[in-house]
Amino acid sequence: xxxxxxxxxxxxxxxxxxxxxxxxxxxxxxxxxxxxxxxxxxxxxxxxxxxxxxxxxxxxxxxxxxxxxxxxxxxxxxxxxxxxxxxxxxxxxxxxxxxxxxxxxxxxxxxxxxxxxxxxxxxxxxxxxxxxxxxxxxxxxxxxxxxxxxxxxxxxxxxxxxxxxxxxxxxxxxxxxxxxxxxxxxxxxxxxxxxxxxxxxxxxxxxxxxxxxxxxxxxxxxxxxxxxxxxxxxxxxxxxxxxxxxxxxxxxxxxxxxxxxxxxxxxxxxxxxxxxxxxxxxxxxxxxxxxxxxxxxxxxxxxxxxxxxxxxxxxxxxxxxxxxxxxxxxx
Amino acid sequence: xxxxxxxxxxxxxxxxxxxxxxxxxxxxxxxxxxxxxxxxxxxxxxxxxxxxxxxxxxxxxxxxxxxxxxxxxxxxxxxxxxxxxxxxxxxxxxxxxxxxxxxxxxxxxxxxxxxxxxxxxxxxxxxxxxxxxxxxxxxxxxxxxxxxxxxxxxxxxxxxxxxxxxxxxxxxxxxxxxxxxxxxxxxxxxxxxxxxxxxxxxxxxxxxxxxxxxxxxxxxxxxxxxxxxxxxxxxxxxxxxxxxxxxxxxxxxxxxxxxxxxxxxxxxxxxxxxxxxxxxxxxxxxxxxxxxxxxxxxxxxxxxxxxxx
Numbered sequence: 001x002x003x004x005x006x007x008x009x010x011x012x013x014x015x016x017x018x019x020x021x022x023x024x025x026x027x028x029x030x031x032x033x034x035x036x037x038x039x040x041x042x043x044x045x046x047x048x049x050x051x052x053x054x055x056x057x058x059x060x061x062x063x064x065x066x067x068x069x070x071x072x073x074x075x076x077x078x079x080x081x082x083x084x085x086x087x088x089x090x091x092x093x094x095x096x097x098x099x100x101x102x103x104x105x106x107x108x109x110x111x112x113x114x115x116x117x118x119x120x121x122x123x124x125x126x127x128x129x130x131x132x133x134x135x136x137x138x139x140x141x142x143x144x145x146x147x148x149x150x151x152x153x154x155x156x157x158x159x160x161x162x163x164x165x166x167x168x169x170x171x172x173x174x175x176x177x178x179x180x181x182x183x184x185x186x187x188x189x190x191x192x193x194x195x196x197x198x199x200x201x202x203x204x205x206x207x208x209x210x211x212x213x214x215x216x217x218x219x220x221x222x223x224x225x226x227x228x229x230x231x232x233x234x235x236x237x238x239x240x241x242x243x244x245x246x247x248x249x250x251x252x253x254x255x256x257x258x259x260x261x262x263x264x265x266x267x268x269x270x271x272x273x274x275x276x277x278x279x280x281x282x283x284x285x286x287x288x289x290x291x292x293x294x295x296x297x298x299x300x301x302x303x304x305x306x307x308x309x310x311x312x313x314x315x316x317x318x319x320x321x322x323x324x325x326x327x328x329x330x331x
Numbered sequence: 332x333x334x335x336x337x338x339x340x341x342x343x344x345x346x347x348x349x350x351x352x353x354x355x356x357x358x359x360x361x362x363x364x365x366x367x368x369x370x371x372x373x374x375x376x377x378x379x380x381x382x383x384x385x386x387x388x389x390x391x392x393x394x395x396x397x398x399x400x401x402x403x404x405x406x407x408x409x410x411x412x413x414x415x416x417x418x419x420x421x422x423x424x425x426x427x428x429x430x431x432x433x434x435x436x437x438x439x440x441x442x443x444x445x446x447x448x449x450x451x452x453x454x455x456x457x458x459x460x461x462x463x464x465x466x467x468x469x470x471x472x473x474x475x476x477x478x479x480x481x482x483x484x485x486x487x488x489x490x491x492x493x494x495x496x497x498x499x500x501x502x503x504x505x506x507x508x509x510x511x512x513x514x515x516x517x518x519x520x521x522x523x524x525x526x527x528x529x530x531x532x533x534x535x536x537x538x539x540x541x542x543x544x545x546x547x548x549x550x551x552x553x554x555x556x557x558x559x560x561x562x563x564x565x566x567x568x569x570x571x572x573x574x575x576x577x578x579x580x581x582x583x584x585x586x587x588x589x590x591x592x593x594x595x596x597x598x599x600x601x602x603x604x605x606x607x608x609x610x611x612x613x614x615x616x617x618x619x620x621x622x623x624x625x626x627x628x629x630x631x632x633x634x635x636x637x638x639x640x
Contacts, residue, residue, distance in 0.1 A: 057540055090543035097541075102534040106633055107556045117542045152632040168542070 004175055004208050005031040005054070008069040012046075012053045014062060019281035023049040025232035028307075029210075031176060036202060036209040038223030038240070040216060040255070044277050046232040047212045048098075051178045054210075055095050056085040073175060091121040094169035098181040100161035104153035110137075110164050111149030117171040136167040140197060159190035166197060176208045177201075183218060195222055216259050220244055228252045231278050231288035234307060238316040248310050248318045250293045287320070295322045332628075339624060343617040350613040351402070351606060355395060358597075358605050365411035365600045385411060385603075398606070407607035412599045418607035421592055426611065429588035432580065433573050435508035440515035440569070445562070447516075448523025449550065452558075455528060463520065470517025475576050479510035479583045496585040507584045511576050515569050519562055526558035533557075556630055563627060567620040574612055 012024040023046045031037050039047045052058050053065060056077065070078040073092060077085065094117075097103040105113060114136055115129035124132065130149065137145035140163040153161055162182060169177050179198065183191035199222065201207055213219050219226055219240070226243045228236040228251060236249035247253040257271040275292040284290060286301040293300065299321055307317040366373050366381050373381065382388045385408075386397050401408055407418035447467075451460040486492045486506055493506040530536065531554055539553045578590035589608055596604035628634040 055541060057537060086543045086545060088543070089541055095541045097534060097538060099534060103538045105535040105539065105553050107631065108553070109632075116539075116544060120543055120548075154633050165538075168538075 002074065003030045003071070004033045004035070004073060005029065005210075006069060006071040007054065007067065010050070010053060010067040010070065011065070012049050012058060013064045015064070016281065020064075021280045022232050022283065023280060024053060025283075027229075027232070027234055029054075029227065029234075031208050031210060033175065034202070034206045034208050035225070036211065036223045038219035038226040039210065039212045039229055040214065040219050040226055041229035042214060042277055044280070045229040046280075047229050048180055050229070051095070051180050051210065051212050055089060055093065055178060056080070057089075057095075087121075090117040090174075091172045092175050094172070094174040094177050096162070096165050096169050096177060096179040096182045099185045100158055100165050101185065103165060104161055106153055109150050109152055110156070114149075114164070114168055114171060117168065121172045132171070133167075136171060137164070139170070140164070140167040142167075158186055159193060162186060162190075162194050163197065166194070166201070170201060170205070170207070173205065174207060176210065178210045178212070180212045181214070182211070184213070184215070191218070198222065216244075216255060228255070231283060232280060233288065233319065235289065235320070236318040237307065238310070242316055248316075248324065249320045250295050250322065250324060251289050252318075253324065254292075254294075293322075295324055297322055335628075336625065339621050343614070343621050346617050347610065347613050351610050352395070354606055354609045355398060356391065358600070358602050359391060359394075361600065363600045365602055381411075385409070402610065407610065408603035410596075410601055410604050412596070412601040412604070418603050421604060422589065422607055422611055425587055425589045425592050428586055429577055429581070429590060431504055432508055432511065432577055432586065432588060435504055436512035436515070436573055436577075437570070439508055439512040440519055440573075441562075443512070443516040444519025445523050448520040448562075449527055449555070449558075451520070451524045452527035452531065453546075453550065460524075464524070467517040467520045470513050471521070473514070475510050475514055476579050476583060478513045479507070479580060482506050482510050496583075503584075503586075507580045507586060510583075511573060511580045514576075515573065518565065518569070522561045522565055523558060526561045527554060530554045530557040559630060560627070563623055563630065567623045570619045571616050574616065 007027065007029040010024055010027045010029070011022070014021045014023060025046070027046075027050055029037070029039075029050075039050065041047050049058065054070065058065060065078075067078045069076060072088065075088075077088065080088075104110070111130060111133050114133035115124070115126070118124040118129040118132055119126070122129075134145045134149055137148060142148055142160060142163055148156075153164070156164065162185075166182075177198075182198070183194050186194060195218065198209060198211075202209055209222070211219060211222050223240050226238065226240050227234045228243070228249065230251050236243065236247070236252045238248075243252060244256065247256055251273075254271070254273045258273060260270055273292055278284065278288050278291070284301070286299075286303055287293070287305055290296045290300040305319040305321050307319045310316040310318055365385075366378055372378070379388070386394055389397075398408065405419075407422070410416045410418055410421060413421070447463050451463045454460050483495065483506070487495050494500075494503055496503075527550075536549060536553060539549045544553075574590075577588065578594055580586070581588040581590040582594070589611065592604060593608040593612075595601075596608065
């Protein structure tokens with residue numbers, strides 16, 4: 001089976017007065033049709049820029065984007081023209097954004113905004129687009145859909161707006177939806193509803209998802225595969241099960257330890273990761289995580305590790321020299 | 332919505348009434364009288380007869396009563412200077428000129444200002460942007476009579492494109508309207524640019540691009556409306572400034588407009604004509620501001636009282 005999305009060695013950098021910010025620094029990403037891939041990391045790890053780059057939404061210039069390959073449905077988009085991008089965006093490849101409060105246009109009715117992708121990509125007539133928009137609203141569980149078409153975004157709650165965003169992304173039945181922190185701005189109960197909705201869409205329509213989140217719990221509940229990002233690079237990749245059961249990268253382990261768990265003893269403390277994410281304009285020579293790492297070895301400060309298979313399992317890779325079970329054993 | 336409209340209309344009437352009343356007493360308190368000037372004056376008998384004719388021999392309150400009653404019936408009285416001419420006729424004769432000049436200038440200011448503003452915003456920090464904004468600074472700093480003179484030198488004596496002055500054909504309106512509109516075009520251009528840049532940075536613009544819409548579509552359908560809000564709120568004051576600006580421009584280009592009548596009436600102490608023009612100007616201004624408020628709620632569904640609520 002050929003991959004739906006195959007990104008090889010993607011780099012996105014922004015020139016700034018204080019130097020080149022390497023927001024995404026050589027990332028490979030593969031998404032199978034109908035798959036669901038999670039990208040997890042702290043703020044500033046480059047996960048949002050990665051998703052915007054895949055959508056072709058990073059203005060360039062000023063940004064500098066290079067990639068060996070950005071292949072989507074068998075077409076290489078790394079040198080696509082703006083017109084080619086427009087044909088893909090919102091059509092085969094759609095996106096859901098973090099903040100549903102600001103991501104919908106306050107001046108236009110919800111029906112209007114829902115109809116747009118249909119009119120642009122499907123050449124639908126206004127009446128057909130309106131009908132389809134109504135169906136989409138019903139599909140994402142918005143009651144009284146036909147009346148709500150003429151409402152404005154400010155008349156919806158946060159969760160309902162995110163449903164509208166999802167309906168908009170689904171309008172042209174895309175093969176892949178990139179969801180950038182889709183639940184971060186929502187209440188916990190609403191978060192669960194939105195994730196359920198996305199899961200249901202994935203199952204019924206076979207849409208693949210890339211879920212970007214800083215929330216390990218959200219990723220665990222939704223994704224088959226997880227990529228842990230740090231300082232613009234993927235540091236560990238594997239199936240959700242293996243990553244959670246047996247993290248092999250010190251950063252992944254630290255992330256998991258910093259999440260409170262129901263079975264923690266009451267009054268216990270979280271384990272924060274000491275230090276700050278590195279300055280992306282001046283990354284250390286060696287491993288970017290080394291300054292914060294508990295298992296750091298002298299060699300880590302000299303050469304940057306690359307993603308290598310763990311225990312000869314090609315589906316499971318990490319970028320770390322250290323074997324956490326036996327820290328002295330490698331390097 | 333309807334309640335709001337009626338409320339605002341009531342406000343318009345109240346404001347116009349207050350302005351007219353204030354002007355009524357102020358013009359009578361000013362020294363001089365309508366029937367005399369430095370060069371010649373009427374004999375005491377004639378003067379008394381004229382005063383009787385215009386009710387000026389009565390007390391101020393009685394005069395005001397007469398005047399207000401006439402005003403309510405839409406009668407602005409007779410000119411005290413131009414014998415046999417009613418104020419209504421004078422205004423009817425001159426108002427179209429001013430209206431043509433003012434609306435032409437407003438239209439030019441909006442078209443030029445908005446196009447250049449959007450262009451500058453889309454090419455932010457490019458040479459185009461810098462050049463347009465540099466011109467805009469000149470436009471804002473220089474008063475319109477400077478442009479009038481400049482325009483006369485360049486286009487009348489230089490390129491011989493337009494006639495010098497007067498009011499005969501559409502070609503006579505272009506140069507005065509251009510001179511009048513330039514400062515406003517400049518200001519509107521800057522406001523559009525700022526408004527546009529702000530809106531283009533919003534998340535929903537990124538959403539629009541993510542749907543695969545073309546830049547043209549994103550700008551026109553998604554950005555322009557929000558970017559217009561600062562421009563709309565400037566249109567009220569701009570209209571007042573265009574009215575006063577047209578007094579000067581009409582003088583320079585010898586246009587037989589309302590402004591010319593107004594200035595002459597004020598120096599002649601032609602009470603009725605002054606008050607008539609004041610009523611027309613203030614009604615126009617208030618009504619325009621009313622329209623601006625109304626368009627706010629039409630443009631932005633979040634504004635209370637709009638159809639969305």
